[in-house]
Amino acid sequence: MGPKKAKAILEAIIFAxxxxxxxxxxxxxxxxxxxxxxxxxxxxxxxxxxxxxxxQLSFVAGGYELTTKQEMKPYLQAFQRPEISIGLSQAALxxxxxxxxxxxxxxxxxxxxxxxxxxxxxxxLLERGLIEERGRQDTPGRPILLGTSPKFLExxxxxxxxxxxxLPKIRESSRQSINDIS
Amino acid sequence: MGPKKAKAILEAIIFAxxxxxxxxxxxxxxxxxxxxxxxxxxxxxxxxxxxxxxxQLSFVAGGYELTTKQEMKPYLQAFQRPEISIGLSQAALxxxxxxxxxxxxxxxxxxxxxxxxxxxxxxxLLERGLIEERGRQDTPGRPILLGTSPKFLExxxxxxxxxxxxLPKIRESSRQSINDIS
Amino acid sequence: xDYRVHLDVFEGPLDLLLHLLDQEKLDIWDIExxxxxxxxxxxxxxxxxxxxxxxxxxxxxxxxxxxxxxxALLPExxxxxxxxxxxLYSRDELIRRLITYRQYREVAERLKHMxxxxxxxxxxxxxxxxxxxxIKYTNPIGNATVQDLTSALVNALTNWxxxxxxxxxxxxxxxxxxxxxxxxxxxxxxxxxxxxxxLDRKSTRTDVVFTFLAVLExxxxxxxxxxxxxxxxxxxxxxxxxxxxxxxxA
Numbered sequence: 001m002g003p004k005k006a007k008a009i010l011e012a013i014i015f016a017x018x019x020x021x022x023x024x025x026x027x028x029x030x031x032x033x034x035x036x037x038x039x040x041x042x043x044x045x046x047x048x049x050x051x052x053x054x055x056q057l058s059f060v061a062g063g064y065e066l067t068t069k070q071e072m073k074p075y076l077q078a079f080q081r082p083e084i085s086i087g088l089s090q091a092a093l094x095x096x097x098x099x100x101x102x103x104x105x106x107x108x109x110x111x112x113x114x115x116x117x118x119x120x121x122x123x124x125l126l127e128r129g130l131i132e133e134r135g136r137q138d139t140p141g142r143p144i145l146l147g148t149s150p151k152f153l154e155x156x157x158x159x160x161x162x163x164x165x166x167l168p169k170i171r172e173s174s175r176q177s178i179n180d181i182s
Numbered sequence: 183m184g185p186k187k188a189k190a191i192l193e194a195i196i197f198a199x200x201x202x203x204x205x206x207x208x209x210x211x212x213x214x215x216x217x218x219x220x221x222x223x224x225x226x227x228x229x230x231x232x233x234x235x236x237x238q239l240s241f242v243a244g245g246y247e248l249t250t251k252q253e254m255k256p257y258l259q260a261f262q263r264p265e266i267s268i269g270l271s272q273a274a275l276x277x278x279x280x281x282x283x284x285x286x287x288x289x290x291x292x293x294x295x296x297x298x299x300x301x302x303x304x305x306x307l308l309e310r311g312l313i314e315e316r317g318r319q320d321t322p323g324r325p326i327l328l329g330t331s332p333k334f335l336e337x338x339x340x341x342x343x344x345x346x347x348x349l350p351k352i353r354e355s356s357r358q359s360i361n362d363i364s
Numbered sequence: 365x366d367y368r369v370h371l372d373v374f375e376g377p378l379d380l381l382l383h384l385l386d387q388e389k390l391d392i393w394d395i396e397x398x399x400x401x402x403x404x405x406x407x408x409x410x411x412x413x414x415x416x417x418x419x420x421x422x423x424x425x426x427x428x429x430x431x432x433x434x435x436a437l438l439p440e441x442x443x444x445x446x447x448x449x450x451x452l453y454s455r456d457e458l459i460r461r462l463i464t465y466r467q468y469r470e471v472a473e474r475l476k477h478m479x480x481x482x483x484x485x486x487x488x489x490x491x492x493x494x495x496x497x498x499i500k501y502t503n504p505i506g507n508a509t510v511q512d513l514t515s516a517l518v519n520a521l522t523n524w525x526x527x528x529x530x531x532x533x534x535x536x537x538x539x540x541x542x543x544x545x546x547x548x549x550x551x552x553x554x555x556x557x558x559x560x561x562x563l564d565r566k567s568t569r570t571d572v573v574f575t576f577l578a579v580l581e582x583x584x585x586x587x588x589x590x591x592x593x594x595x596x597x598x599x600x601x602x603x604x605x606x607x608x609x610x611x612x613x614a
Contacts, residue, residue, distance in 0.1 A: 004234045012236030012254035018489035029257055052186045054194030072194035075211055088508055090516065097517035113524045140540055140581035156510050167514055197488065238485070249485035258486055270479075272472070273375050279472040295464055298376035298421045338475060339482035347478075350470045352463055 006030040007044055010037070010064075019154070020063025061157070088124070095121035096130060100152065100164060104134045104145035122146065130155065188212040189226055192219070192246075202245030202336065243335035244342060270306070277303035278312060282334065282346055286316040286327035304328065312337065377425030378465040380407060385462075392462050397436060397455060401429040428452040543578040548605070551588050555603035559590070562601070 027037040045057040134145040209219040227239040316327040
């Protein structure tokens with residue numbers, strides 16, 4: 001197939017994909033050699049670079065993906081209506097962080113660290129598929145254990161849990177508490 | 183701001199949005215008049231039309247959205263449109279058609295037209311978010327009024343309700359035969 | 365034959381009537397009531413033969429058809445009975461309804477086609493922006509980054525440390541494990557006893573909760589059993605362990 005049609009197909013596939021698309025997959029759909037496909041992708045990427053375009057083609061995590069350009073961020077933020085933001089609340093984010101670093105962990109342990117009820121935050125995270133139940137702890141009450149889901153890794157662009165960054169430097173007293181929990 | 187930058191911003195916002203974006207919202211971010219913004223969007227849509235592109239800009243459900251082009255379908259077999267699965271029964275589809283054309287309409291009116299109970303079909307449509315309640319009719323029993331939702335437009339690729347195909351014409355020619363008794 | 369195939373496909377009496385009209389290649393306007401009534405009744409009979417539940421709507425239509433047919437045979441005094449509140453309607457009304465229904469049935473077909481067409485263009489699978497509709501978690505973390513995650517944890521831990529220091533000053537700690545041991549002993553000695561007797565006047569809400577948890581754990585381990593005769597009634601705790609010396613003395 002000709003380069004124009006092939007390029008259109010590449011654009012459509014990358015656009016419709018939830019994750020970066022490896023070049024091998026793209027090559028097989030258009031029936032080109034991977035090396036030739038790479039060249040075509042480079043051409044596509046160059047076209048996006050022009051000043052009139054707001055999106056870009058980049059190579060991430062072993063595949064190609066479309067994203068908005070870096071310099072569009074302020075306009076996207078301006079566009080975002082705070083009351084309909086689908087982001088996570090601070091409570092949910094802290095709860096997610098505790099679960100991510102301390103998993104498997106019970107709701108009581110989370111409540112102990114945060115000092116407030118965790119039900120609502122935990123439900124939010126479960127609903128969004130970021131965490132999941134991991135059986136029960138063999139202690140009184142047999143509380144449910146929580147851990148992060150594969151979707152969590154995907155959303156934060158992590159290959160494995162080992163890729164979570166080490167915690168940044170913090171006050172001495174807090175450092176103590178991290179040792180306690182991890 | 184210049185048209186190039188404005189166009190890039192429009193592209194980025196529409197790309198990043200999950201639902202079609204109304205022109206008013208777009209205009210306010212780039213600080214252009216809505217009418218001028220529409221012209222810019224038309225230009226953008228034209229650029230996408232070129233053969234080397236796999237995606238298109240269209241006006242659906244009162245806003246602008248980017249999707250893959252129709253002719254890309256064969257190459258995108260592996261991908262599914264999220265959330266929208268039309269799989270509606272004939273009953274639900276007919277009920278939806280009546281609501282779409284006659285809205286706001288009561289369940290009784292629907293039942294009158296279809297000649298059968300509408301509860302189950304109406305519930306299905308409500309559950310799928312294709313229709314919504316529109317208050318109550320000021321008649322005895324105060325029945326609930328039903329109308330289509332924005333999601334209906336989106337699922338059926340309609341810009342506005344005015345874009346619904348016209349109802350098939352009733353042939354008037356043999357009208358007198360109504361009066362005949364056979 | 366043909367009946368068999370279509371039996372359960374009809375959306376209602378109007379749908380069935382339209383099908384019969386199509387089959388006979390009859391125009392709605394030229395509907396021959398007597399002919400169509402006969403066919404309609406044959407259909408209903410077939411449905412019953414196959415033990416398919418014939419919905420009330422189908423029966424009402426049968427009655428309507430029969431009445432229209434009967435009226436056609438009578439002299440023209442129909443106006444008087446036309447609007448009778450028997451739930452049935454006239455031939456004109458039937459034709460009007462068939463036409464209206466057919467309009468929507470046809471347009472439903474168009475809509476179905478449009479929806480299918482719509483399925484052949486794909487949107488982006490998720491968005492990075494907020495949405496205007498009900499919240500869908502297509503991108504469940506909004507624009508949070510891993511850095512946000514770590515700083516959230518640091519924040520939580522910092523708060524925790526501060527709170528812990530405060531707690532240590534005023535707090536006395538309840539150890540669940542200790543409480544379990546205590547209750548096992550008390551229950552063994554005083555079995556059977558009331559749950560309430562495991563507490564005293566100084567017990568705080570936390571004490572109650574811990575005692576309750578301890579009891580649940582002991583039940584799980586099979587060391588004690590509990591019984592409650594009615595909701596909110598007293599809970600009776602009974603130890604499963606053999607009693608100590610006092611038992612022998614009795």
